Amino acid sequence: MAKNLKTIVLAAGKGTRFKSAMPKVLHCLAGKPALHYVLDVAEAVGSLTTYVVVGHQAEKVADAVGGRARIVVQSKQLGTAHAVKMCAPFFRNDAGTVLVMCGDTPLLDRGIVRRLAVKHEKTGAAVTVLTCLLDDPFGYGRIIRDAGNKFLAIREHKDASAEELNIREINTGVYCFNAKKLFSAIGDIKANANKKEYYLTDIIELFLDRGLGVETLVTDDWTANLGLNTRADLALSEDILRQKILGRLMDKGVTIVDPSTTYVENDVSIGQDTVIYPCTYIHHDVFVGRNCSVGPFARLRPGTRLGNNVSVGNFTEVSRSVLGDDVNMKHFSFLGDTTVGRGANIGCGTVTANYDGKNKNKTLIGPGAFIGCDSVLIAPVKIGKGSKVGAGSVVTAGRDVPAGKLAVGMPARVIKKV
Ligand code: UD1
Ligand code: CA
Numbered sequence: 001m002a003k004n005l006k007t008i009v010l011a012a013g014k015g016t017r018f019k020s021a022m023p024k025v026l027h028c029l030a031g032k033p034a035l036h037y038v039l040d041v042a043e044a045v046g047s048l049t050t051y052v053v054v055g056h057q058a059e060k061v062a063d064a065v066g067g068r069a070r071i072v073v074q075s076k077q078l079g080t081a082h083a084v085k086m087c088a089p090f091f092r093n094d095a096g097t098v099l100v101m102c103g104d105t106p107l108l109d110r111g112i113v114r115r116l117a118v119k120h121e122k123t124g125a126a127v128t129v130l131t132c133l134l135d136d137p138f139g140y141g142r143i144i145r146d147a148g149n150k151f152l153a154i155r156e157h158k159d160a161s162a163e164e165l166n167i168r169e170i171n172t173g174v175y176c177f178n179a180k181k182l183f184s185a186i187g188d189i190k191a192n193a194n195k196k197e198y199y200l201t202d203i204i205e206l207f208l209d210r211g212l213g214v215e216t217l218v219t220d221d222w223t224a225n226l227g228l229n230t231r232a233d234l235a236l237s238e239d240i241l242r243q244k245i246l247g248r249l250m251d252k253g254v255t256i257v258d259p260s261t262t263y264v265e266n267d268v269s270i271g272q273d274t275v276i277y278p279c280t281y282i283h284h285d286v287f288v289g290r291n292c293s294v295g296p297f298a299r300l301r302p303g304t305r306l307g308n309n310v311s312v313g314n315f316t317e318v319s320r321s322v323l324g325d326d327v328n329m330k331h332f333s334f335l336g337d338t339t340v341g342r343g344a345n346i347g348c349g350t351v352t353a354n355y356d357g358k359n360k361n362k363t364l365i366g367p368g369a370f371i372g373c374d375s376v377l378i379a380p381v382k383i384g385k386g387s388k389v390g391a392g393s394v395v396t397a398g399r400d401v402p403a404g405k406l407a408v409g410m411p412a413r414v415i416k417k418v
Contacts (some may be wrong), residue, residue, distance in 0.1 A: 004096030005117060006179070007047040009038055010083050011103030012055030012074040017229050023057045024228055025103040026064050029238045030245060031265030031284035034228055035061070037106035039068050044110040045117055047099065051090060053083045061103075079197030080173075081189045088186065094179040097121065100200070102173045104228040107237055112224055113174065116217045120176035125213035127182070127203065129154070130174040132219050139229075140170035141201050143216065151214050154201035158194055169218065171201060172225035181212055271308065289325070307342070320360075324367065336360070337379065341367030347391065349374040356397075366403060388418050
């Protein structure tokens with residue numbers, strides 16, 4: 001953990017190539033906005049205060065930040081150096097480290113950033129740049145070194161010579177700065193002659209002119225700097241993230257029959273020996289117990305909790321519902337805003353009608369209840385403990401089925417004890 005580290009996240013840019021009405025840093029990967037991943041990294045490395053520089057659609061981005069960071073407005077996007085400079089008032093007399101990251105790099109690994117901060121503090125350099133070796137360095141700033149491998153400059157793609165374009169080591173856009181040195185030099189950066197923007201990357205040469213140390217940390221993790229510049233980048237990043245999430249679940253003893261067709265978002269817990277069959281989508285904020293069977297073709301939506309030994313089979317959707325231990329729901333059914341007691345059986349084709357056009361209403365299905373095939377339960381309604389609903393019944397709102405009784409028909413009526 002870095003000792004005295006604050007963070008600046010650059011998120012004011014327009015993201016023209018992304019072609020989106022919504023700010024690109026708010027696009028979700030595995031159920032979470034890109035910007036939140038970057039804030040996670042800042043928190044994981046122990047950032048004391050984090051500043052997010054906003055500009056394009058500033059209010060929306062600020063809303064998404066919530067209380068997790070302070071907002072700094074850059075009203076005109078005059079370049080990355082200009083964006084950092086907007087934070088200068090907050091760093092007067094600050095002798096600590098400033099970590100600079102971009103808001104559109106959700107795959108950035110916290111371990112690498114921690115190593116960057118540690119190296120930076122150890123060497124006492126004015127800046128330590130996270131660099132990466134890429135097979136295709138197109139578009140990135142190139143790391144210029146002399147024959148002795150000494151770090152000399154960062155050259156933007158547009159400004160690079162033919163020879164420099166062959167360089168495979170690139171600037172990831174992640175840096176640790178000495179706060180004092182950063183803010184005493186940032187105002188001296190001149191606008192780039194080609195683009196009329198102030199480039200943060202020009203600070204390397206400025207530091208060297210002043211006899212200050214500049215360092216790099218080279219990572220071979222090419223995903224670390226994968227920015228969301230296009231929709232194709234979004235899809236690729238999502239895929240990489242998804243495989244990481246599935247990998248972590250498999251490490252915990254979950255069987256994923258086909259990782260290429262299984263989608264699990266962030267903030268999902270799945271117990272050991274549960275089997276996830278192909279073509280299943282599990283949203284964020286879902287808990288699945290041990291020894292369950294989910295899918296194929298199942299969708300578990302946010303707020304779903306499955307106990308142990310639960311079976312949720314093909315063509316099923318569960319939303320904001322709690323299924324107790326040993327519940328079976330094996331074939332095409334929908335449960336929304338429902339609580340199902342232990343050992344209940346949800347017959348094939350059961351639907352809870354939870355939405356009346358205005359409100360979402362609750363359904364309670366007692367332990368050991370048996371819901372016959374093709375039944376509709378119109379919420380709000382309660383099906384008692386150990387009761388039965390005959391196949392094809394429609395249990396209307398408020399017409400609760402008492403414990404231990406059989407109800408059939410449309411509308412369903414209690415006809416006898418079970
Ligand atoms: C930048 C680096 C480049 C590096 C690449 C890594 C510069 C000049 N170049 O290029 O060396 O290889 O990142 O991805 O820094 N932003 C603002 N305000 C501005 C301009 C940009 O907040 O006025 C933000 C953007 O929202 C973005 C980040 O800064 O999050 C980087 O800007 P971008 O224009 O994407 O820079 P690149 O051309 O990718
Ligand atoms: Ca970029």
